[in-house]
Amino acid sequence: MAKEHINEEEIFKKAIQLANRDEQASYVKETCGSDKELLIAVETLLKHHYSNSILDSPALGAGLFNENNAISEGPGTIIGRYKLLEKIGEGGMAVVYMAEQQEPIRRKVALKIIKLGMDTKQVIARFEAERQALAIMDHPNIAKVFDAGATETGRPYFVMELVTGVSITEYCDKNNLSTKERLALFIQICNAVQHAHQKGIIHRDIKPSNVMVTNRDGTPVPKIIDFGIAKATNQRLTEKTLFTRYAHIIGTPAYMSPEQAELSELGIDNRSDIYSLGVLLYELLTGTPPFSDEQLHKASYSEMQRIIREDEPIRPSNKLNTLGPTLTDVAKHRGCTPDLLTKTIRGDLDWIVMKSLEKNRTQRYEAAEGLALDIQRHLEHRPVMAHAPSTGYRLHKFLRRNRLQMSVAMAAVVLVGTIVGLLVWNRYQIRLAEAEGARQVKAVSEARKLFAKGDLVATRNILRPLLESKHVGLEARNLYAKTLYNGHDPDGADKKIEAIMENHYRERIKYYTKKIAANPEDTNNYLQRAQQYHYLHEDGNVYTDMSRYATIVTGFDSKSTPAIFNFGEPVHIEPVIPPSPIFDAIECFSYDGLEMYISTRDRPGGYGDVDLWVLRRASTNEDWGPPENLGSNVNSSSEDSFSSLSNDGLTLYFNSNRPGGYGGFDLYKTMRLTTDAPWSPAENLSSVINSYSGDGDPWISADNRELYFMSERTGGYGSGDFYVAKRMTTSDQWSEPVNLGSVVNSKYGEYFLSLSLDGLVLLFCDHSRATVSRPYGYGGPDMWMSRRATTNDDWQSPVNLGPVVNGSGVDVVPRISPDGSWLYFLRKNQDGTSHIWRAPIFPFGEFEENNTTEVDRSSRENTDRKEIFTE
């Protein structure tokens, strides 16, 4: 700040106390007098005082970490041919203005400006691609989209028919529309969607705020807005961007179909809209979507996906019973009593909604028209398609349709009266049971929360009376089993439960045994049964099932092939190395067991970002020394990680995204003359190995002749695939890398690989960001292995490392200790922290025919943690 403006602060502060800008201007002019420079300085300050800036909300709260959501446009701004008039709506993703179009015709339009920093060009290109189709859409219940473009600040905008009204849910509730009236509106919406589908346009984002209702001459007219916009903007929902942004972009996961939750663009078709229509109908009927936004927002992303993909929604009529006191309100808004509302919805409407919400879209209505027709049938008391028609059901419908005629046949009346009476009584009983069930479901979910918090005693207290419930018993017992498994009850209150639990496990075993008998090739059943045996501590049976599982999946006979594992109970270990706020992953060990390589972010003494460090010890009986940075020859200011050491300990392969590579991450190597000598400057493995995409996670085989790595290059099976380059001797060049093929690589993504010492077992993880994990996993990214009989054979189908080491969350970076007796891996805890875990490895070969183990497990108890870590 220049010295001559020494008074500007005072003048500025006085000026802003004045009532209006005119007064301010004259005050400033007067005070500054002939000092033009001062005048300009203060005027500039004032100008900024009245402008928006990033300082106006806290850095993080405003999402600056993510993106700057601020929109500089406001009323009066001219965008293209449009002049903004007033803001009429604002959501997480966009701001909507009423705007005036000047040419070629003068009209008022709605102009929607997208907030997020999307790739504007792409958004507009995608919109252009659909523009023709959008133009031929002409339906009274669809708001037209006229135009799209980019604002001066580079944000995409869309110009639409101006719809004045409120969202359909708001409209219905405000006007206390009856269920029948709601259905009539909904049928119109279905027909509009049908029209769009016939023109080849999928909405992709049907939700109440996109279905507006306007009043025309006293008649409500629904209008669907935003057709074509979801497609233009949503395609950015790749795994990567989604991770941080989906909440803003999707806005309401409650309306997202299972296939949309998968995020694969390919899987979305007309039936995704049918699903969203089903959710909308659900909400119109019950006042709440099947999975509330609240419920979904509370869940982690993967949990949210799981709920949408797997959880069966509660039937609308049952949902009403779970609403508690709000049910009265919901009923009032529909102009009836709670009982009547439940009765109206139970049956046809339940089925219609549930058919629209089928997880498997082939089970949904084929077309929006079908949905509309079924509702029409319901309104006319004709049988609906959503219900598999039984004679009783059709009779019931017939009676309803022909109520008047019924009075002529006295006998029939008596008969029907009896039937109806029975039905009503039955229904009453059912409703009682359902209410009881709803309460119990609630209790179990409460228990689940307590369990997640680690309050085992409280969890058990809630579950105890529910263990034999016919509604939730199974769930309760499963959860109860987990509490027992995770920690024992000191006061022995659970002694009595043991019998129930054992019975439970036995029942489960019987169940899976039956399933296995029916379909011996379905591997999942073996895993499930192994889990039950595991709870019963029948390890022999656990191993047998795991072995059968592995045999079927890999086509290997585990008895004849040595290098397959089972694991002892893993324990988590705290590093003795100075803790870093970020976890440290063990990346590899030297073959003599005297060096352990880790990588860690921003550890003091590093060169920036992630660096490679080594811990040493003089003998395997001693503690590890402090971590030493590999030095500036190896580490750069970018990320240097995932190292793999050759068997002689003289070549270290790793990946880095330092400048000067071929693209993203590249593989590098560094060498040393002896294990005490310094590392040579890192050398890029050249374009023979590296591609223009990310290449990382190198693993050099023990014989030094195979270099495995992960690459995201094009032509693979998923986001990351494994490749191998080979050479005959260490002095030869690496061959062109070859994709490991579809047996190992999949659409699920493969990462963080390592090899066993004998080179016969390949350990890896599925992708922690993949929207779908490999089937038969235990939740979150899991660790897997693939085997081969000899190094000349092909890799076999991967198998899950099993429930002992794969928890429900993130279990990654599997590494085998140099002596082959421990599996080290990284687990993300529920509270977000990460820990290194290790589990003892028991080779299968040591098990006898009769499934009893000869391994002395106690010899490998997790007591000697000092070896590397202390608690």
Added chain:
Amino acid sequence: MADVTRILNAIERGDPKAAEELLPLVYDELRHLATREMLQEPPGQTLQATALVHEAYLRLVGTESQHWDNKGHFFKAAAEAMRRILIENARRKRTNKRGGNQKRLELDESAVPTEGNCSELDEILALDEALVKLEAKDQMKADLIKLRFYAGLTMEQSAKSLGISLTTAKNHWAYARAWLLREID
């Protein structure tokens, strides 16, 4: 825990070195909390600076010290730490434009995997440069900006932390804000 309380008391007693000791502790804790928040992948939530800072306070200091002067020192350190975290991320994002850098992010979300566009990152970095100038000129106003913008404190809290009246804080804020924006312009 007691460590931070001890340092805060030392600052209170006027030990000039104590403030230097405080920053790295608060920085580490905030980094840790921010990382944890990111790892939890909470749909629909943005990180709340103020929540992070207050949690860091409870974790590092506990509830035994309720003295506002004490808290003020803490928040000043926290604001500076948040600023550094933010700037580091902005710089990292700018240098990591080549893509393919999602590898390690798999496991380590501390880098806050987003790709704000360059002009926004530039804005953050430009603001930081201007703030350095303001610090040289008027430390208190710079502190005020940091407390509000980086630590997310309210005007009242910021005023208390700095030991000034609310009116003074408001006036200072208006001037410092306009000054910074003019500087960036």
